[in-house]
Each structure stands twice: as structure tokens, then as C-alpha cells.
Amino acid sequence: MKIHEYQAKDLLKAYGAPVPSGYVAETVEEAAEAARHYDRCVLKAQVHSGGRGKAGGVKLASSPEEAAVLASDILGMKLVTKQTGPEGKIVRKLLITEAVEVKKEYYLSITGDSTRAGLVIVASGEGGTEIEETAKTNPEAIIQVPISVNAGFRKYEGIDVAKLIGLPQELQKDFIKLLDSMTRLYLEKDCSLVEINPLVETADGKLLCLDAKVNFDDNALMRHPELMELRDINEEDPKEYKASQYDLNYISLDGNIGCLVNGAGLAMATMDIIGKFGGRPANFLDVGGSATTEKVKAAFEILLSDPNVKAIFVNIFGGIMKCDIIAEGVVQAAKEISISVPLVVRLEGTNVEKGREILASSGMSIIAAADMADGAHKAVNAAKGGI
DSSP: BBBBBHHHHHHHHHHTOOOOOEEESSHHHHHHHHTTSSSSEEEEESOOSSTTTTTOOOEEESSSSHHHHHHHHTHHHHHHHOOTTOOOEEEOOOOEOOOEEEEEEHHHHEEEETTEEEEEEEEEEOOSSTTTHHHHHHHEEEEEEBBBBTTTTOHHEEEHHHHTTTTTTHHHHHHHHHHHHHHHHHHHTEEEEEEEEOOOOOOSEEEOSSSEEEOOGGGGGGGGGGHTOOOOGSSSSHHHHHHHHTTOEEEOOEEESSESEEEEEEEEHHHHHHHHHHHHHEEEEEETTOHHHHHHHHHHHHHHTTTTEEEEEEEEEEESSHHHHHHHHHHHHHHHHHOOOOOOEEEEEETTTHHHHHTTTTTTOOOSSSHHHHHHHHHHHHHHTTO
16 A cells, blocks of 8 residues: 655654655645745645656745645646556645755665565665666666564664765764664554655755655555555555455556456466467456455456456356356346456356356356366457457
8 A cells, every 4th residue: 555755754753754844735725824834845746656746746936925826736737657657646635845955865765575585775875856767777876785574673784774875974873763763664564665765965964854655565454454544545546446445456457358367376377378369468356265246246347447348357266266156246247237348257166067057047148268278368359359
């Protein structure tokens, strides 16, 4: 789960990180009032995307009147960045914060390290808006220092990072405190990323988290009900949000073949075999091993809400998930919603004969598949307008 910059800063501040003051505004009037707290302020569009400045979502104002004019331009605009894609995101909130005189920018983050089964500090002395380009053109400028999950962050690791990114020695003590705060936040809140970009040295010689991003592990949110209050469904794909309500694992893709599969491994294999036959999956969708008829119906509603879907491939290998449950879900979905695209179904495993019988007697127009490859081939042809 992602949250907004102002929420990430609030969390970091709660853990002792140096964060500039700021006010959230949802109207022009609120933005102007917030600007009265500063001689100069920055208006920052609050959307779940990087690259906001280049897209026109970050502006500098020297007075409340100027802040009002800029806020009227930014609020309600469709912000298009590399991360949002051409569909962009509508700006509904602004963060109004003090303009800071910056001496030097750094990049600093903590994320998971699957190769070492721990965490890793990722840092650079070349932070800011061009960090992605730095990673491509000058990768040696990005350093990594592993952290043990069991031992936690240790002071010498912070000293190593500070030296590697060229941080002045007089700032090392505050830098170590910051890394300790970030690590505690990451571990205690089950994060998947805690990122500060840029971390800046101000003109008066202080460290400040000028921008921040915090993402959480969706699978651990049950342990943190307080974090769910930070969720902004306006920033999420409506299909992915609905899937989360039914405990379905769904990710939107840019293809035209909707996939309904049980099991993450089988779902990935299904997408691969669709690609092998020249097709493009429209999604990853794992209904899980204990899906109910209600979940299957919801899965169909999600697939059919995507206008790009030209065919649906149901690929079920019944183990814990029984084929007859899937078949009942398919039939119920067809009765309650209009399945207006070709439907290819491959069933195998527990109660497969019963499942096939339910489908055969339903009166539905179903393209039966003998096996996984046959189903993928037929789904690709169906999406192209063939059988």
C-alpha cells in the first residue's frame, strides 16, 4: 500500500526524523491560508507518483496571493508523469511547506534485500529528481549497505554510508539518528520501502527530509489497522481496490485477455503461455485456494470492467480449490452480469467432472479447453475475433 508524501513525513517525524513543517490543503483558500505561515513556500501535488515537479505539480510561491493562483492551477489538474502513464492522476490535495535553501542533495532509502534475507540501505551523494537517470548512467554512485533484520541498524553501518556518499563529518551524528529512525519505522510498520529523496543539507548546515515515500507490505496490513486510515482509494486502480475487498490477488496489465486462475504460480504460467501464443494478458488474477462463489463472481466483474478485455481465460487446477465451485461461480456470474466476451475454460483436478457437468448444463456459450496450452491458444484466437 502506498501513501501520500505528507503522510510519509508525519510517520517519519513520529520516529524522530527531521521533517519540515507543512499543511495539507484541498482548496485554494486553504492553500492561501497555509502560505501565510511562510515567507516563501512550496506547493506540492499529493499524488502517488514520482516526477511531480517535472510534470508541473511542484511550484514555488512568494506570497499567499501567488500561492492561491498556483493552487488554482494545480488542484484538479491531471498530472501525467512517467510513473502514472498517459492516464495521469487527478490532484485533489496539496502539501504547502516552507521553501528551503539547499546546499546539497542526497538520496537515502531502506528496502528489502531478498538476496541476503534482510534489509539494505540504498544511498547516493547525487539525490534529487535525476536519481533514476543516475542509476542508469552512473550506477557506481549508488551504494548499498546490508542491514541484519535480527541485529537491526548499527552505528558503524551509518558511518560507512555517510563516508561513501560524501556526507560532511559534522552531519554524521544526525545522519545515524535518521537511519535508525528509518529502520525502526520499516520494521515496526512492516514497510516495503522507506525513501527520502532528496535528503538535503540546508544552507545553515542541517539535515532535512525534503521529500519522502513510504510503502507498506499489503500482506501485513492486518497487523496495522491504523495504517488503513491512510489509504486513499482515489489513488488506486478501482479494479485493484475492489479485488482487495474480496481478498483477490489482482494486478492490472496492458493486454486484452482477462485471466482468472487459482494459484500464483499457475497464474504466472498462464500469462507466460498466453504470451507464447502471441497474446497479451490483461491482468494477473489469483482467486486463491479457498475462493467462494461470491469471490469468483467478483473476479468476473473486475475482469469485465476492463474495456480492453476481449476474451477471458479461466484456468483452474483443482486442489484445495474445487472445480465445481469455480463452475458454480462462472454460472452465477453469467446470470447476474453480462459476459459479453468469449469465455475459454480449462478445468482439471478435484471434482473436475462435476464442474464440467455444471458448465455443460448451464446453457452458456463456453469454449472448452482440453489443457492449458489449448486454452491459451483458443483465448488468443478469441481475443483476435476468431474461435
